[in-house]
Amino acid sequence: MKIALLGYGKMGKVIDAIAQSRGHEIVARIGRNDDINQVSKAHVVIEFSTPDSVLNNINTCIDLGVPIVCGTTGWNDELSNVSYHVQEKKCGLVYASNFSLGVNLFFELNKKLARMMQKFDQYQVSMQEIHHTQKLDAPSGTAITLAEGIISNTNVQSWELGSEPQDHILPIEALREEDVKGTHIINYDSEVDQIQIKHTAHSRNGFALGAVIAAEWLMDKKGVFTMKDVLGL
Numbered sequence: 512m513k514i515a516l517l518g519y520g521k522m523g524k525v526i527d528a529i530a531q532s533r534g535h536e537i538v539a540r541i542g543r544n545d546d547i548n549q550v551s552k553a554h555v556v557i558e559f560s561t562p563d564s565v566l567n568n569i570n571t572c573i574d575l576g577v578p579i580v581c582g583t584t585g586w587n588d589e590l591s592n593v594s595y596h597v598q599e600k601k602c603g604l605v606y607a608s609n610f611s612l613g614v615n616l617f618f619e620l621n622k623k624l625a626r627m628m629q630k631f632d633q634y635q636v637s638m639q640e641i642h643h644t645q646k647l648d649a650p651s652g653t654a655i656t657l658a659e660g661i662i663s664n665t666n667v668q669s670w671e672l673g674s675e676p677q678d679h680i681l682p683i684e685a686l687r688e689e690d691v692k693g694t695h696i697i698n699y700d701s702e703v704d705q706i707q708i709k710h711t712a713h714s715r716n717g718f719a720l721g722a723v724i725a726a727e728w729l730m731d732k733k734g735v736f737t738m739k740d741v742l743g744l
């Protein structure tokens with residue numbers, strides 16, 4: 512398969528190596544100042560860029576009719592407009608705040624735990640996410656997906672950045688530490704104990720492998736999909 516990499520930073524480089532190891536050809540590596548029209552040479556685009564450039568990148572790929580796997584975070588509010596554009600142009604898009612198998616299993620575990628905890632209001636839920644110091648968005652896209660899983664399965668109504676517990680609000684603490692690839696922790700605290708679930712990424716390889724698997728899966732499909740569709744969860 513011919514793949515174009517749109518965004519060639521930390522993730523783009525790891526995806527390059529993993530895609531080639533699975534027999535794919537990288538036909539374009541496109542950075543901020545390169546010609547985006549190069550994506551037309553590819554069967555599929557894998558987009559990991561920045562929150563300020565992702566929308567223009569996705570919309571241009573849709574207009575050029577090239578299917579997209581998008582991992583860039585920080586554009587949740589625009590998902591319905593982008594979905595409309597994908598359907599209108601009969602294109603294909605897989606987006607995910609996190610492409611790793613482990614985090615997608617963790618998403619399901621989080622929802623299951625939230626459903627269990629719903630009955631027990633002596634527990635206060637909170638979240639922490641820890642990432643490297645270059646990360647541009649906070650909270651992480653993964654933390655927002657986890658928060659949505661809690662909100663749709665409990666009487667928590669919204670999330671807020673911070674660490675102070677408040678009724679019906681999920682506090683998300685976003686910490687930035689040197690070289691942390693991505694850690695997400697969910698706590699349910701009562702006066703007498705704590706239940707905690709935690710996912711720790713040891714490298715970026717899991718995110719990158721998931722993105723390449725999503726690209727292989729998307730090749731012959733039209734519509735908007737998530738990693739849940741790709742993995743059949």
Ligand SMILES: NC(=O)C1=CN([C@@H]2O[C@H](COP(=O)(O)OP(=O)(O)OC[C@H]3O[C@@H](n4cnc5c(N)ncnc54)[C@H](OP(=O)(O)O)[C@@H]3O)[C@@H](O)[C@H]2O)C=CC1
Pocket residue numbers: 517518519520521522523541542543544559560561562564568581582583584585607608609610611652718
């Ligand atoms: N969904 C997932 O599984 C994962 C998602 N992410 C997300 O992916 C995104 C990228 O992460 P990461 O690779 O670590 O970040 P980096 O900052 O290392 O890389 C982003 C790259 O995009 C480039 N870029 C900026 N503007 C454009 C543009 N208009 N067109 C093409 N490239 C552009 C940047 O170039 P320059 O430096 O010149 O600005 C930079 O090289 C982030 O939003 C991050 O949160 C990260 C890991 C996993």
Ligand SMILES: O=C(O)C1=N[C@H](C(=O)O)C[C@H](O)C1
Pocket residue numbers: 584608609642646650651652653654692693694
């Ligand atoms: O910026 C990162 O590095 C990561 N971003 C994603 C996010 O915002 O959730 C996924 C992963 O945690 C790494």
